[in-house]
Amino acid sequence: MKTITVHAARDLRLEDHPEPECGPGEVQLRMEAGGICGSDLHYYNHGGFGTVRLREPMILGHEVAGRVTALGEGVEGLALGQLVAVSPSRPCNRCRFCQNGQHNHCLHMRFYGSAMPFPHIQGAFRESLVADATQCVPADGLSVSEAAMAEPLSVVLHAARQAGALMGKRVLVTGCGPIGLLAVAVAREAGAVEVVATDISNFTLGKAREMGGDTVVNAAETPDGLSGFTSDKGHFDVLFECSGVAVALADAIPAMRPGGTIVQLGLGGDMTLPVQTITAKELSLKGSFRFHQEFRLAVEMMQRKRLDVSPLVTHVMPMTEADAAFRLASDRGQAIKVQLDFS
């Protein structure tokens, strides 16, 4: 079976690995689709991010869907041939964070395609995968592409939970990559009375309108940015910061209402922030990281037509063209979500 393996920055290989077999409680899958995520791009373009660096070859990928090819002993509720979305999150269920319901902070997390521990956790861009049955969520009624969007949607549903109820709130989204665009869609679905999105690309801002943004602002073309939203102590109740860029966050703070909530999803480095304004306005800046229980919900939200993520999948390319796909996914002026086809 073939895999998409990164050896170093810009060194991506289509490799052969032995076919895995499934044991009790496990499921063997023929993979169908896999979306390229920002962290995949960091490994591909830079060999890692921050202090996380590649130290050995690693199969990439954690936004995947496949079809059941074999069922291990004791597995129930899944059928041969069934399409499933596969959760890449594998906590230990035992450590104090798992016991506390914070499974996404598991001390022994094995998240697909992650160089955080060593040996690295191998990913799911591959023709065949063996997963725990508990990772496999039936995706009946979804397209293969939609099923592979369950993971990024889970990230955003988790972030939305950090923000509390969004109904009737004024929501700002900074940074309209796939996560930001899903945040626009989720904010609308969750009843926000107004959704404003900012980015520096008109291509992505067009998508932001398509996903439900009431107003879009091109921060590169608008010298005064969000200044129209700063009177009377600010305008927005909630900000989903999806850019990871310090200036985007710092510029948005004056536009937040006292008591507002900023959910930080974008992963950048150190940022210089007007903490005195956060203090005086009693803002809450909350990190949001991955997800846990939201994965099943993401699948069901799509199945029940609450959210249509299909406009975000701008390209699907065969795994044999992985290198071109990764280069395309790195170009935010052309692509939103690029998926690989493993079939």
Place this chain on the structure above:
Amino acid sequence: MKTITVHAARDLRLEDHPEPECGPGEVQLRMEAGGICGSDLHYYNHGGFGTVRLREPMILGHEVAGRVTALGEGVEGLALGQLVAVSPSRPCNRCRFCQNGQHNHCLHMRFYGSAMPFPHIQGAFRESLVADATQCVPADGLSVSEAAMAEPLSVVLHAARQAGALMGKRVLVTGCGPIGLLAVAVAREAGAVEVVATDISNFTLGKAREMGGDTVVNAAETPDGLSGFTSDKGHFDVLFECSGVAVALADAIPAMRPGGTIVQLGLGGDMTLPVQTITAKELSLKGSFRFHQEFRLAVEMMQRKRLDVSPLVTHVMPMTEADAAFRLASDRGQAIKVQLDFS
């Protein structure tokens, strides 16, 4: 100017009162529409409810909209002829509850059309009204009927806040009068992944589907009621109890998931409840009463087309036919919301 005044049960009169004039900070309005609410019906049909009884004639009505006919000194932001939704809630802003942000529990509340204190608080079913400017919310873009729906919608938006975030939740609504039907619509708008509604009238259940209910259950025709939702400790995360009927609440409790929230809107009397189940499942039963800041939001949610309440206004009748209108509004098999036309 004419008013709709109740003197006793089944004694409703079209009376003449002097035209009110507006002072500083006040607005004079020509009333356009007024919806008949359950409490209006209690005064009309029974002369009160519970320990609250009519002790003098009272003008009814608190779901109203009108047009500005005069502006008192110092009033800004309103124009002659402008359509406004009028909030019937008038807290003192001074007592400890107002100081605590619980304005709806104001110790000196003067809510239109309420017999709770004596002398009673006269209501707003009348040709002319003088209100504080702060009660008047511009309703540009709305129909007169929609503007008069801002009040019941506020009640439901407030109730939704008691429930916390609804996105991705499974929501049950028991009792599909106007409030229950708005709860169905609000739950959908707020991103509920599943909405189930129960009632004993197929007419209202049809409306429940129209407002976004995924499934409806006629409790009178289904002997086992919600038993399909009770396996694995229950199904629903949130219940909006809008019937005020003990059996509706008691029957729904086994269908609630551990940790679920019941928001009680329906006003009934004493109820016998399985408190041991509430305890063992760690349910939360939360009362919801009126609203405060939600009134402005209700208007904006309609203006931004987040919610379409128009299917609920089944009848509009002239104020000269008030008695017939009240009788019609009392018949849940024929009418949802009956509004009076004062123009």
Place this chain on the structure above:
Amino acid sequence: MKTITVHAARDLRLEDHPEPECGPGEVQLRMEAGGICGSDLHYYNHGGFGTVRLREPMILGHEVAGRVTALGEGVEGLALGQLVAVSPSRPCNRCRFCQNGQHNHCLHMRFYGSAMPFPHIQGAFRESLVADATQCVPADGLSVSEAAMAEPLSVVLHAARQAGALMGKRVLVTGCGPIGLLAVAVAREAGAVEVVATDISNFTLGKAREMGGDTVVNAAETPDGLSGFTSDKGHFDVLFECSGVAVALADAIPAMRPGGTIVQLGLGGDMTLPVQTITAKELSLKGSFRFHQEFRLAVEMMQRKRLDVSPLVTHVMPMTEADAAFRLASDRGQAIKVQLDFS
């Protein structure tokens, strides 16, 4: 090894069972102390409660402490001879509630001394016990009696979490059995500005003062009960209802402030409640059931001298006098917590 086994109401036997041996990840303990809880008393006095009935002999007990006598393979952090408090809660860690952080609602819970499933879950009133290492919390610095109080204290710490922050709140506790008295102590420790306790026994009310109650009310001797606390819409922010008696709850409701929280710990049957008052005052009635992560905290709170539970252990009796101990524990005029000594 000897056990305390109930066969039917009032049929309690000191029985011989084979000594259990410990496997990997397990710990063998010589039991030291076990407190008699209300549910033990229900099995002893009535053969069960509600629909839960004894269907086979069952070893009682779930408030226990012991000393380590053997360590299974792979167990770390525990030493031979060490005193440990033993959590009776054994969730599966796999079901959807465990995955959701609601371990106390585990679909496959095996809680010591519980007749809820069949075969029953055998309890921990015994000379020797094998437990999972994860159940055993080192209790260095505590007395044997204190260590055996970790379980009821966990119940109350969990209930306190349902109530949110207690600092500065006015707290009422109805029912001053062991749980109610711990609620008084926890409310004080958590910074309540005022704690009032009610019961019908002056013996327990004296203990309530000792545990930190500012005011105590004997509901049997005071005809107007809590009427001194009902003016201006009520007085209390939080109620811990620990009696399970309908009249206690119903009488307290008029004394609750709008927006107040009632945490229901007492397990009774159906109760007739003024739901209209819960609604109009926007009270929250929240069930609280058992605990999960609070067990470790309970031990540490005692170790750090944040709480002194020792005044509650009024009697310690040898396991050979179990029958007398159960009768004494049933008499709320004489005893608070009766513990058995297994050494």
Place this chain on the structure above:
Amino acid sequence: MKTITVHAARDLRLEDHPEPECGPGEVQLRMEAGGICGSDLHYYNHGGFGTVRLREPMILGHEVAGRVTALGEGVEGLALGQLVAVSPSRPCNRCRFCQNGQHNHCLHMRFYGSAMPFPHIQGAFRESLVADATQCVPADGLSVSEAAMAEPLSVVLHAARQAGALMGKRVLVTGCGPIGLLAVAVAREAGAVEVVATDISNFTLGKAREMGGDTVVNAAETPDGLSGFTSDKGHFDVLFECSGVAVALADAIPAMRPGGTIVQLGLGGDMTLPVQTITAKELSLKGSFRFHQEFRLAVEMMQRKRLDVSPLVTHVMPMTEADAAFRLASDRGQAIKVQLDFS
């Protein structure tokens, strides 16, 4: 009547002003004591802070207590000669923030001794003051010094509310000025299971122990600072950041547990923060600013002996020695809270 008026940095004058008289709903007070706060020191030492600058002479002071000398028409619940703590917070009760229960963010706030609007809001370091009756909280049973501590205690009680329930939490306090020391005391009173305090002065750290700190760390003398608290993803659930110093906050972040809460009270300037760690650990950084309803509670917490703030008042000096008092209050190695005596 004499006042303490600042004209510019280091230009503090004892001035004569006409005696104020009280109108309806107002109270005339003979001032007794006033604590010097950090913002007073900023005006005194630097003529302002950040963009807030003195533009005209301003009477300083907002932590004050006095005795009633006259009662305006309609004032109830206060008596001549009674000691009262005076809340310096005067919101409009009308703007959208007041209507939303966020009175401390009032658009028209008039907070004593504040140069934020122009003309400045004159302060309360003066022999005679006329205040609204609603600002005056009876302080029977408190010393004059304690009554004048109600204001800083309110700030900390408000901050504690931002943190949610503290019972059983591990709390870190960075910066042990008066606010940090009150945070130590409030964390203990609210049931924190562990309280650790850091500062760079052994004098203040000694006070931190006296106020209930379990462990103190002198960050200047300990090269590895909080590194003992960083294993297994961190140690603290809650941080009260009271220093306003970027390095204190940045150093504390690695010691926070995933999901932990940082309440920022210290007012500094821009800070460079590891936002990627805030994101990955899902920390919440919440500003806390002033207070509103907490003022009455602060008085009662002292009256009921829940908190003893008296160790913090290290110096009381006559108003004639104001300049020396301000210099002393600026020296954190010698003084905690310096109060002026106006009698």
